[in-house]
Amino acid sequence: MSSTRDEKATRIRHFLATEGDAVAEGTRGFNAGRYESVGRLDEYEELKDRARAIKEDAIERLPELVDQLRESVEANGGTLYVADDADDANRYIREVVEERDAETVVKSKSMTTEELEVNDELRAADVDVVETDLGEWVLQLADEVPSHIIAPAIHKSREGIAELFETTFDLDEPLETAEELTMFAREKLGERIAEADVGMTGANFIAADSGTLLLVTSEGNARKSVVVPDTHVAVAGVEKVVPSVTDFQPFVELIGRSGTGQDITSYVSLLTPPAPSPTVEFDAPDVPMTDGETNREFHLVLVDNGRMAMREDEQLKETLYCIRCSACANSCGNFQSVGGHVFGGETYSGGIATGWETGIEGLDVAAEFNDLCTGCSRCVNACPVKIDIPWINTVVRDRINRGEGGKLDFLVEGLTPDEESGGLDLGKRFFGNFSTVAKLGSATAPVSNWVAGTRPARRLLAKTVGVDPRRDLPSFQRETFRAWFERRGGAQVPAARARREAVVYPDLYTNHVQVERGKAAVRTLEALGVHVVVPEVPSSGRAPLSQGMVSTAARHAHEVYAALAEHVDANRDIVVVEPSDLAMFRREYEKFLAPKSFERLDMHSYEVMEYVYGLLHVGAETTLLSTPDGDDAGVAYHSHCQQRTLGLESYTVAVLEDLGYDVVTSETECCGMAGSFGYKSEYYELSMDVGEPIREQFEAADAANRTVVASGTSCLEQLDALLSRPTRHPVELVAPR
Amino acid sequence: MSAGTLSAFERSLGRLDVDSTRTVADELDDALASVTLDPVVGAPLPFGGCSLPDWVRTDPTPAELDEAKTGVTAAELAVADYGSVVIRATPDATEQVSLFPDVHVAVVRAADVVPGMPEAFERLAEWTADGDSAIVATGPSATADMGALVKGAHGPKEVRVVVVE
Ligand code: SF4
Numbered sequence: 001m002s003s004t005r006d007e008k009a010t011r012i013r014h015f016l017a018t019e020g021d022a023v024a025e026g027t028r029g030f031n032a033g034r035y036e037s038v039g040r041l042d043e044y045e046e047l048k049d050r051a052r053a054i055k056e057d058a059i060e061r062l063p064e065l066v067d068q069l070r071e072s073v074e075a076n077g078g079t080l081y082v083a084d085d086a087d088d089a090n091r092y093i094r095e096v097v098e099e100r101d102a103e104t105v106v107k108s109k110s111m112t113t114e115e116l117e118v119n120d121e122l123r124a125a126d127v128d129v130v131e132t133d134l135g136e137w138v139l140q141l142a143d144e145v146p147s148h149i150i151a152p153a154i155h156k157s158r159e160g161i162a163e164l165f166e167t168t169f170d171l172d173e174p175l176e177t178a179e180e181l182t183m184f185a186r187e188k189l190g191e192r193i194a195e196a197d198v199g200m201t202g203a204n205f206i207a208a209d210s211g212t213l214l215l216v217t218s219e220g221n222a223r224k225s226v227v228v229p230d231t232h233v234a235v236a237g238v239e240k241v242v243p244s245v246t247d248f249q250p251f252v253e254l255i256g257r258s259g260t261g262q263d264i265t266s267y268v269s270l271l272t273p274p275a276p277s278p279t280v281e282f283d284a285p286d287v288p289m290t291d292g293e294t295n296r297e298f299h300l301v302l303v304d305n306g307r308m309a310m311r312e313d314e315q316l317k318e319t320l321y322c323i324r325c326s327a328c329a330n331s332c333g334n335f336q337s338v339g340g341h342v343f344g345g346e347t348y349s350g351g352i353a354t355g356w357e358t359g360i361e362g363l364d365v366a367a368e369f370n371d372l373c374t375g376c377s378r379c380v381n382a383c384p385v386k387i388d389i390p391w392i393n394t395v396v397r398d399r400i401n402r403g404e405g406g407k408l409d410f411l412v413e414g415l416t417p418d419e420e421s422g423g424l425d426l427g428k429r430f431f432g433n434f435s436t437v438a439k440l441g442s443a444t445a446p447v448s449n450w451v452a453g454t455r456p457a458r459r460l461l462a463k464t465v466g467v468d469p470r471r472d473l474p475s476f477q478r479e480t481f482r483a484w485f486e487r488r489g490g491a492q493v494p495a496a497r498a499r500r501e502a503v504v505y506p507d508l509y510t511n512h513v514q515v516e517r518g519k520a521a522v523r524t525l526e527a528l529g530v531h532v533v534v535p536e537v538p539s540s541g542r543a544p545l546s547q548g549m550v551s552t553a554a555r556h557a558h559e560v561y562a563a564l565a566e567h568v569d570a571n572r573d574i575v576v577v578e579p580s581d582l583a584m585f586r587r588e589y590e591k592f593l594a595p596k597s598f599e600r601l602d603m604h605s606y607e608v609m610e611y612v613y614g615l616l617h618v619g620a621e622t623t624l625l626s627t628p629d630g631d632d633a634g635v636a637y638h639s640h641c642q643q644r645t646l647g648l649e650s651y652t653v654a655v656l657e658d659l660g661y662d663v664v665t666s667e668t669e670c671c672g673m674a675g676s677f678g679y680k681s682e683y684y685e686l687s688m689d690v691g692e693p694i695r696e697q698f699e700a701a702d703a704a705n706r707t708v709v710a711s712g713t714s715c716l717e718q719l720d721a722l723l724s725r726p727t728r729h730p731v732e733l734v735a736p737r
Numbered sequence: 738m739s740a741g742t743l744s745a746f747e748r749s750l751g752r753l754d755v756d757s758t759r760t761v762a763d764e765l766d767d768a769l770a771s772v773t774l775d776p777v778v779g780a781p782l783p784f785g786g787c788s789l790p791d792w793v794r795t796d797p798t799p800a801e802l803d804e805a806k807t808g809v810t811a812a813e814l815a816v817a818d819y820g821s822v823v824i825r826a827t828p829d830a831t832e833q834v835s836l837f838p839d840v841h842v843a844v845v846r847a848a849d850v851v852p853g854m855p856e857a858f859e860r861l862a863e864w865t866a867d868g869d870s871a872i873v874a875t876g877p878s879a880t881a882d883m884g885a886l887v888k889g890a891h892g893p894k895e896v897r898v899v900v901v902e
Binding site: 026076132133134135138151153156157158161177178179181182183185186189190207209210212218219220221223224227244245246248249252253260263264265266267268269270271272273275276277278280281282284285286287288289290294 | 796797798799800802803819821826827828829830831832833836854855858859861862864865866868869870871872873874875876877878879880881882883884885886887889890891892893
């Protein structure tokens with residue numbers, strides 16, 4: 001293990017041990033709440049579409065909307081300042097505070113001010129800045145940074161907070177319950193708010209036509225911070241502007257549900273500052289509030305800080321649609337195990353953080369945690385504005401690979417390391433060229449398996465490409481799936497007598513490693529009367545794509561389409577066993593192929609069990625397939641992240657149930673293996689931790705004796721590592737024996 | 738507003754653990770007496786035919802605001818689907834009265850309960866176009882930052898709704 005890998009591993013291990021439980025409980029709770037809450041919303045998909053359309057339009061027209069907003073804010077009697085960068089914003093805010101002779105500023109939670117590090121600026125000017133969000137305040141006392149965008153102190157346990165309060169405030173009686181801790185904080189912060197001269201908030205959305213801010217909170221601290229002092233400074237990224245107040249509506253319905261699983265948060269403020277509410281002069285406690293002259297001052301600081309440039313960047317632009325709800329963090333296996341601060345970066349966390357940090361801080365900062373995304377795609381459906389988050393991660397990875405010179409294109413083929421030609425590290429090259437590895441592996445199996453299993457080889461693999469020695473390596477089969485198919489004489493159901501014709505796509509793993517599932521797929525389809533062919537088709541490009549080798553992946557896409565087009569023209573269905581490859585055909589290829597080609601391939605491809613389901617439902621007999629032996633009908637099924645994102649999990653379950661199996665499905669988002677990620681030594685512990693809930697579920701009394709089946713290769717490998725009993729692909733269960 | 742909307746509103750309030758009472762303008766005093774804890778501060782109701790009883794201290798001082806156990810305000814709009822009450826910021830300190838005391842009592846006219854957010858936003862857009870500010874408040878203030886859900890983080894610990902038919 002290299003020393004940086006070592007350090008990273010140690011760091012992750014430390015945080016898993018100290019904060020993992022608190023983070024897991026919080027994020028998994030939010031995520032489960034999200035499913036429940038959006039499940040109660042009949043028009044969820046329509047709301048997402050509307051939310052997306054509003055953001056697309058607003059970002060498109062942003063300069064114009066900012067001009068309109070300036071007019072509205074000024075007409076209301078406030079000031080709008082557009083700051084170019086963090087320094088500019090900080091200077092402006094400091095000047096406002098100094099002009100008011102403010103000694104204390106109270107702040108309600110705002111990630112944008114974290115991005116600016118405005119607290120440091122104000123403290124340097126001798127201004128006392130107090131965070132009023134309870135989580136932020138805890139972090140301020142502990143001198144830590146947020147680990148989550150909406151629950152900044154999610155990594156802190158109740159006990160940890162109690163200890164922090166005790167030492168900070170020298171308490172006589174320790175505080176114990178959450179209730180005691182909350183009331184203590186409320187009182188302390190109430191005093192600070194009462195004496196504050198300036199209240200600072202963020203803004204979730206801003207309406208250009210009226211100058212209204214939308215603020216989403218639960219605690220009520222933003223309300224108090226705005227209403228008590230006479231000066232309000234709101235700080236927000238320039239991307240928060242939308243045309244009108246009516247545009248807030250879908251977001252109001254989506255934001256709480258997406259983030260914490262609340263149908264709506266306690267308070268949604270629509271502030272059109274300056275508000276007519278009187279200020280509260282606690283130093284004149286006996287003067288009725290409404291007697292005082294209310295002379296409120298309002299400043300809106302819109303921060304560019306790289307955002308206008310992101311708007312011009314076709315790939316990063318979508319990041320600006322993000323409403324910072326945190327659903328992508330909560331639905332991510334890795335972020336469910338450790339908080340965002342563990343992986344580095346400056347401000348943001350969650351799946352979309354790569355996009356934000358690239359645009360705001362630069363590629364270097366983004367590179368620190370870009371590795372983390374396994375491309376499992378579980379965040380895709382969670383995102384209320386339908387951002388393709390894994391794609392942004394891939395694009396950023398590609399840019400990191402290319403470095404400044406961008407010479408990568410030449411060296412992607414072949415395993416021969418050519419260190420001069422580009423900055424791509426060996427690990428990336430190894431995993432990205434897994435097709436070559438696999439071909440070599442099969443050609444030389446069992447020698448390759450034996451070699452790969454020896455200690456010196458394992459050490460070399462660990463050292464050069466970072467494969468963790470604790471991982472079992474894929475075991476290459478001497479006879480590939482295609483060779484088997486040829487040897488047995490090709491198709492056994494003649495086309496003339498067939499119900500349908502299908503290509504079984506010989507993906508990399510099915511062809512070289514998981515050969516049995518390929519054979520099972522062929523036997524199953526043939527049993528159901530399908531004429532099957534297994535032509536030579538290039539690998540899908542999934543492996544290079546997950547290493548950020550976008551142009552290599554694109555080349556694969558074109559080659560795959562070229563190889564399959566003729567079959568599609570001949571009205572053959574494309575049946576895919578490996579879900580991550582099917583996801584390439586149905587999702588990622590949209591970025592690479594001409595729209596018509598993409599559509600044709602998308603329309604004609606099926607996941608193998610989806611296809612079996614289809615055949616059974618147009619009249620094929622279930623009796624042609626294998627049914628459970630006696631009372632051994634229990635199955636524990638783990639679908640595959642990408643398969644679930646595509647909504648395909650239910651087909652497998654339905655087929656198994658139709659055949660008489662009793663199916664329990666896994667409840668985790670991701671098993672934690674996802675491609676090369678789980679192999680890497682620095683992530684080994686994290687990967688196992690991500691898989692922990694599935695292990696628990698499948699080892700619990702009601703599942704412990706069930707046959708374990710899983711759809712994806714990496715899931716099979718991970719489950720094999722997690723469980724003491726073997727895992728098979730579901731098609732192996734149903735194939736005629 | 739249909740009777741269905743009002744009962745949907747009450748069901749939503751029930752899910753939020755918010756007590757609701759139906760009354761008529763003439764009996765508002767009694768209804769308020771049974772849901773408030775002394776001392777009570779309030780902001781004048783902008784509804785014709787409805788006014789706060791004289792034992793509610795309107796136009797409070799900061800000290801009175803601080804000491805009050807209950808704050809009574811109007812909610813000029815309510816959203817049945819969510820059980821939300823909408824409080825408009827006014828020079829009468831409506832916003833503060835609804836925020837500082839431990840119990841917030843929102844007085845809602847049945848006619849102002851709308852089925853969902855789309856309808857609510859039609860009205861909110863009109864208000865904000867006139868320069869107004871409003872808070873869509875749903876249940877009490879809450880936080881989970883200290884390791885478990887606690888009601889009353891900075892705002893009220895309890896919300897009660899009085900619907901005037
Ligand atoms: S990318 Fe989507 S899911 Fe993630 S925080 Fe932004 S809006 Fe939420």
